[in-house]
Amino acid sequence: AAKILPDNATYIELEWSSSNEDIATVNDGIVTGISAGDAVITVRSKKDDVKAECHVKVKNVLVSDILINELSDNKLFMINEELQLTASIFPENAFNKNFEITSSDNSIVRIDENNKLYALSKGKCVITIASEDSGASRSYNVGVGDITSFVSLTISGSYSNVFGYVTGEIYCSLRNNSDYAIKITSLTVLDGNGNTLKTASDNLLGTIQPHTSSNGLGGRFNQNYYPKFVWEYEYSGQTY
8 A cells, every 4th residue: 555745746647567577567556476486566646756766575385285176095996987187286375276186097086177087997096186286286086887887785684594595585686886876687596406486576666776775585495405696687788
């Protein structure tokens, strides 16, 4: 802020300037740091050759931590999935917030120039984000799989197993851990010799929405040799 003397001066128009606008700029007295270094800010009367100067130092606040908002360690992607990545940078007043995101294997996961992630093929790789002007970085182990990587099964019930012969109530649930719906087309329960013990009726099958589980399917078994639950489901026109 400039103070003009005397208070009753007639011409009070002022002109602001910086000795090095690569370091700091000034607009009507408001100074903005551009890069680390020193500069002199000058205010001058437009009518009279009267001026005042202020030496300023622009400090480089380094990035101390950086992370990718959309990733967590061991995150699993579906083949052909795409995801726009963004970063959080600390401290918030860090001077140079430029960063680079890279993949350890571009055949599995590719990151384009706009930091968009493309899951290309099954496998595992490491995604790393690094600050441009400091040693701050963070890495994430990620994987890419097909729909089978996102389907899990759970056995529940009350039963006994004597030398492989199972007796009691046994139920099996299928969980869809993906972001996409799948369709259950059949469930058959076989014994250890391949003989069919039970078949689920059509009204117990159907679509399983993302991140949900089917009802527990099964029933009572009486000394059946190593019962096995065999599910079939469809995703994207293919049966698994």
